[in-house]
Amino acid sequence: MSYMSAASSTQGVRGQTRRQTRVLIRVVSFFFPMLSDQVTATPLTLLHRTHRPGSFHNNNMAALSRCRHRWKRNNCLHVLTRNLTGKYDYDLVVIGGGSGGLACSKEAAQLGQKVAVLDYVEPTAKGTKWGLGGTCVNVGCIPKKLMHQAALLGTAVKDAQKYGWQISGPICHDWASMADAVQNHVRSLNWGHRVQLQDKKVKYLNLRGSLLDEHTVRGLTKAGKETLLTAKNIVIATGGRPKYPTDIPGAMEHGMTSDDIFWMKTSPGKTLVVGASYVALECAGFLTGIGLDATVMVRSIALRGFDQQMAGLVTDYMEAYGTKFVKECVPKRVDKLSSGALQVTWTDTLTGSEHKDTYDSVLWAVGRAPETKALGLDKLGVQLKKESGKIIVGADESTSVPNIFAFGDIGEGRPELTPTAVKAGKLLARRLAGHGTELMNYDNVATTVFTPLEYGCVGLSEEEAEERHGKDGIEVYHAFYKPLEFSVAERDASQCYLKVVCELGGDQKILGLHFTGPNAGEVTQGFALGLQCGATYSHLLQTVGIHPTCAEELTKINITKRSGLDATVSGC
Numbered sequence: 001m002s003y004m005s006a007a008s009s010t011q012g013v014r015g016q017t018r019r020q021t022r023v024l025i026r027v028v029s030f031f032f033p034m035l036s037d038q039v040t041a042t043p044l045t046l047l048h049r050t051h052r053p054g055s056f057h058n059n060n061m062a063a064l065s066r067c068r069h070r071w072k073r074n075n076c077l078h079v080l081t082r083n084l085t086g087k088y089d090y091d092l093v094v095i096g097g098g099s100g101g102l103a104c105s106k107e108a109a110q111l112g113q114k115v116a117v118l119d120y121v122e123p124t125a126k127g128t129k130w131g132l133g134g135t136c137v138n139v140g141c142i143p144k145k146l147m148h149q150a151a152l153l154g155t156a157v158k159d160a161q162k163y164g165w166q167i168s169g170p171i172c173h174d175w176a177s178m179a180d181a182v183q184n185h186v187r188s189l190n191w192g193h194r195v196q197l198q199d200k201k202v203k204y205l206n207l208r209g210s211l212l213d214e215h216t217v218r219g220l221t222k223a224g225k226e227t228l229l230t231a232k233n234i235v236i237a238t239g240g241r242p243k244y245p246t247d248i249p250g251a252m253e254h255g256m257t258s259d260d261i262f263w264m265k266t267s268p269g270k271t272l273v274v275g276a277s278y279v280a281l282e283c284a285g286f287l288t289g290i291g292l293d294a295t296v297m298v299r300s301i302a303l304r305g306f307d308q309q310m311a312g313l314v315t316d317y318m319e320a321y322g323t324k325f326v327k328e329c330v331p332k333r334v335d336k337l338s339s340g341a342l343q344v345t346w347t348d349t350l351t352g353s354e355h356k357d358t359y360d361s362v363l364w365a366v367g368r369a370p371e372t373k374a375l376g377l378d379k380l381g382v383q384l385k386k387e388s389g390k391i392i393v394g395a396d397e398s399t400s401v402p403n404i405f406a407f408g409d410i411g412e413g414r415p416e417l418t419p420t421a422v423k424a425g426k427l428l429a430r431r432l433a434g435h436g437t438e439l440m441n442y443d444n445v446a447t448t449v450f451t452p453l454e455y456g457c458v459g460l461s462e463e464e465a466e467e468r469h470g471k472d473g474i475e476v477y478h479a480f481y482k483p484l485e486f487s488v489a490e491r492d493a494s495q496c497y498l499k500v501v502c503e504l505g506g507d508q509k510i511l512g513l514h515f516t517g518p519n520a521g522e523v524t525q526g527f528a529l530g531l532q533c534g535a536t537y538s539h540l541l542q543t544v545g546i547h548p549t550c551a552e553e554l555t556k557i558n559i560t561k562r563s564g565l566d567a568t569v570s571g572c
């Protein structure tokens with residue numbers, strides 16, 4: 001094609017575009033007279049505002065034909081008008097009212113943005129459902145930590161007798177009382193979140209959201225009633241849900257997950273927990289702690305992704321505490337017996353032999369699946385990681401489609417933790433509102449596993465440090481210590497341990513810090529600041545301890561693994 005003919009064909013398209021534009025304006029003016037002034041003022045400028053250059057004709061014609069069949073049924077024209085005029089219902093629509101979505105929407109509203117947040121909880125296979133706030137509030141961190149506390153109190157009551165408390169009669173635990181108290185607290189948090197949204201002028205919609213285009217969200221009520229919302233930016237923070245195995249007969253029919261256990265009104269009784277993630281170990285840990293018979297079935301390793309020496313200490317302590325472990329085994333089927341008990345058949349992967357036992361409950365903790373399926377992302381071209389199903393995101397939480405962002409548990413490669421979701425959500429809101437450019441720093445995020453012996457860590461595991469710096473590139477300082485409070489209570493402290501992984505050369509920058517013992521979360525949180533500031537081994541030694549605490553042992557740590565010397569702390 002010659003230059004001339006290309007130019008004349010461009011003019012032809014422009015003429016056609018102008019005619020089509022006039023038709024569109026007439027349609028818009030007919031339905032929305034109040035907008036017609038604005039539309040007719042500078043039609044092309046306004047129309048182009050929401051469309052990429054050069055794509056106006058194709059995009060609008062395609063959009064028109066896509067909408068035609070739904071034209072009568074819903075408010076497609078409303079959406080089209082909004083998109084064409086550059087006037088959206090909202091500056092920001094957030095899908096998912098969990099840790100991240102709530103933080104993001106509240107922050108944006110505080111910065112003057114018009115915001116709506118959609119949150120919808122699909123009941124579990126057992127019918128459990130809950131209120132606003134997402135996983136952490138309803139079926140994660142909060143009820144978990146409270147039930148962990150219930151278990152710790154059981155141990156404390158036993159210790160108390162050694163400290164002179166006279167406790168008459170047998171000590172027993174009542175699940176219903178604990179569950180009632182925990183569930184009431186969670187309900188108060190649900191209510192608190194609703195009030196906060198209202199106070200901050202965030203529109204809360206109890207709708208299941210999906211995307212129609214990069215500016216339009218479709219919300220569905222439980223009854224299937226549809227609402228369309230347009231927004232300049234859309235944020236996806238839909239988190240994940242526990243998975244059930246698909247190849248084990250009876251798994252879903254007779255089993256439950258962490259989405260159910262915290263809402264049970266009656267005790268789960270003798271429980272088999274399948275899986276060895278932190279969720280599995282934490283659940284088995286508090287069940288053991290409140291006096292239930294709990295067994296963990298482990299296929300390969302416990303606490304994958306965590307430092308494996310520390311993982312070993314956590315599970316060793318749990319075994320000594322009373323949790324049973326069935327190692328290198330995989331479940332084969334779950335059958336409900338006439339007595340109501342659940343018979344689990346499993347295979348030993350080493351010997352191939354088959355075993356059976358009966359339980360009152362089977363809890364699957366075999367991983368979590370991202371909540372992406374119902375979002376309609378494939379139609380929009382939002383790219384997902386094939387293996388995980390999570391949304392591929394950039395450092396600024398952007399997805400492969402402009403105006404659509406994702407973060408929290410749904411984001412590929414993001415830590416599945418509440419504080420990271422909250423912080424990332426706030427920073428994203430600030431950037432979208434034009435109030436900052438700061439990106440989320442996902443390095444050196446501290447975390448704690450709330451098992452009977454808590455395990456806190458920040459930075460690299462020993463394995464990761466070795467992989468990055470080589471075995472000869474790191475120095476590992478360690479100590480076995482005895483918490484003072486264990487001494488009078490005559491508790492075994494064999495697994496109370498500290499480990500600081502440093503670079504070998506120079507100032508010995510701290511790469512990772514690991515701690516098992518009481519209040520590990522509190523201890524680790526403090527040291528996380530140090531790592532964020534680039535702390536070195538000599539900074540650690542310059543730090544004066546608080547006596548008598550467990551954390552102070554970290555400021556005295558001086559035995560290297562390399563030396564082979566006994567790392568047991570002696571003396572006061």
Ligand SMILES: Cc1cc2nc3c(=O)[nH]c(=O)nc-3n(C[C@H](O)[C@H](O)[C@H](O)COP(=O)(O)OP(=O)(O)OC[C@H]3O[C@@H](n4cnc5c(N)ncnc54)[C@H](O)[C@@H]3O)c2cc1C
Nearest residue numbers: 096098099100120134135140209238239408409416417418
């Ligand atoms: C048992 C357990 C214990 C945990 N303990 C801790 C802990 O101690 N510390 C910690 O930091 N983290 C913990 N976590 C992890 C933490 O809960 C998550 O990392 C965090 O909740 C992620 O936040 P989010 O905003 O990404 O997603 P979520 O909190 O999962 O929120 C997503 C919300 O979106 C809703 N939703 C999904 N799809 C749609 C849709 N289409 N339309 C509308 N709404 C939708 C969901 O129902 C949910 O309410 C725990 C998790 C579990 C399961």
